[in-house]
Amino acid sequence: MNVTTHPAVARYLDDLGRMLGDLEPGERAEVLAGVREHIEEALGDRPHGSPQEDDAAVAAVLTELGPPDVIAQAAYADRAAPADDRSATRVPLTSRAWVPVVVALLQALSLLLVILVVGSSVGWVEESSTTSGGETVVRTMGGSSIAAALAGGLVALPLWIVIALLVGFSALWTAREKVTHLLVVPVTALLFAAGPSLGWSLGGPTGMVVSAWTVLTLVVAGGGWLLYRLTVSARRRASAAR
């Protein structure tokens, strides 16, 4: 009797083949061949010939083999240890160790962009002050620092969106740290917008220059310190998760 022609055997081998689908093809073929040969051999040992005898023999042999899913389970259980290791190291993309570093670099780049845009606009305004009267420049200064900060914010917006996505989906920061991360650039832009105007209204041209430098120092030192802290704590979590 050709065993693969018996519908029950064909179905059994089909089921087993499907359940072994995640095995490496060579290993899958080897297991299937072993089982098929086992069935052929075992059927030869039993009375067969008539349809009733064939059915009974096939049923008995398949029962002794056990359900296909038990065989598949055994095949996968052999690999349980490496499979577990793999799932443990399969950290979500946004929670890998490189994410904090990339986010920190993007943040630094955003801050640099804001500073450059603001700095160049202010420089332009100061330059115009040498050509036109000081009073006219002073009057536009408040408005222009807001415009410059706004422009800086806009230039940094694409980077901020990337940062927001990385930080938002990552499991490496607490909710508070995430909010901090996302506020760094907007707060910087806000400081640059409000600082010089405030300085102007408090202390005239000198006050404006002092406040502008204060904001710059605050952004570079405070922002740098903040980013460093956020990156270190995220890196610690990333290595702990590994």
Next chain:
Amino acid sequence: MVPGQEAILTHLRRGALEYCVLAMLGDGPLYGLDIARRLTADSVLLASEGTLYPLLARLRRAGLVETTWQESPSGPPRRYYAMTDQGRAAVAAFARAWTPFRDAVDAALTQGETR
């Protein structure tokens, strides 16, 4: 939840069955059905014959057994499994670990009983 006897056996087999199969090949090559029949004789070592084949495939891929085809007095040629030198060394290492392990488990169980 107290695990049933079958669940406990499943765990115990996982560490020992492959060495039992290897040891069985110590006297010479055997074919799949033959190994399965010997192992299921008391249904302690093997519950379902089919689970033997993933194990044999793994042993062969690990280089502990090798397969050869031999003519069968009845029917098509048979795939025989033979132990390699590496397989022999693996069984010997298992035997060295097993005896103290078995004694320690026995001792722990008897100690518990007498208390």
